[in-house]
Amino acid sequence: MARKDADAKATLWSVAAAQRGYFTAAQALESGYSHQSQRYNAEQGNWRRVDRGIYRFREFDALPSDEDDHLARWELWSKGRAVVSHETALAVHDLGTANPARIHLTVPPGFRMRNDALVLHQAVLNANEIEQRQGYKVTTPVRSIAECAAAQVDQDVLDSAVAEALERGVVSRRRLFDAAQRLGPPAELSIDRALREAG
Incomplete structure (x- = not known):
């Protein structure tokens, strides 16, 4: 036994x-x-x-923990269907000043589960917009910035994320603008402002 x-x-x-x-x-x-x-x-x-x-x-x-350890819990909660996204993804990628009070997840259309600790966004993500981390998935830096622009997060948060992403070479201006175009005019406008601010 x-x-x-x-x-x-x-x-x-x-x-x-x-x-x-x-x-x-x-x-x-x-x-x-x-x-x-x-x-x-x-x-x-x-x-x-x-x-x-x-x-x-x-x-x-x-054990000593990483700041993102708890995100694995939400992967299990969602039965593997959620992807860390938006401002929470910016924080995971250490881009800019994003510090959301609640965890942002993107889930498939029709997803019905809810939790007060979460902000859920419904969308279909392509495989090339997702990175696998230990225990959870997160949107790529390009997708994370573009979806924040589409969601009209504070422009200062977006500006700082874009500036850091460009400085570190994790995104290009062209890829950022292309991603914003796919998400619509509000995203395009916010990304254009952030790119101009970055110089």
Whole structure:
């Protein structure tokens, strides 16, 4: 029995390690933890309950964490359908002064889940507009800036993101303007202002 428990923990640990220590009840079940065993581990404090059906190994809470660790939790919450976007993506890419109070995620049209900690944007993203990070997905710098322009975020936030992205060479003026054009006139206008401000 002890061997079986150790195997289950090793299997689940391997899954959770790729998700910043987070895992779902379904992943635990698949790894060999019964519902009763899951309840026991949560009650004993071996696992921290983060949300309905989402846990985190307590060992990860004791490790030095990155500022974006919590974003893996929302990937699981959305069942892999959400992509970190808009101002939250700017913060992930360390572009400009964005510091949103809530987490911005882009989800597919028809997505019905809600949470007060989130701002959800519905859109279909192309594969080339998404980067995979450890435990979650995020829009690319070009897409992140363009979608912020389309959402009419504060121009100062946009200006600082564009200036830093150009300075670091992670975007080009042409690609930024092309991305803005695809999102419509408000995005074009805001990006044009930011590019002129950047000189």
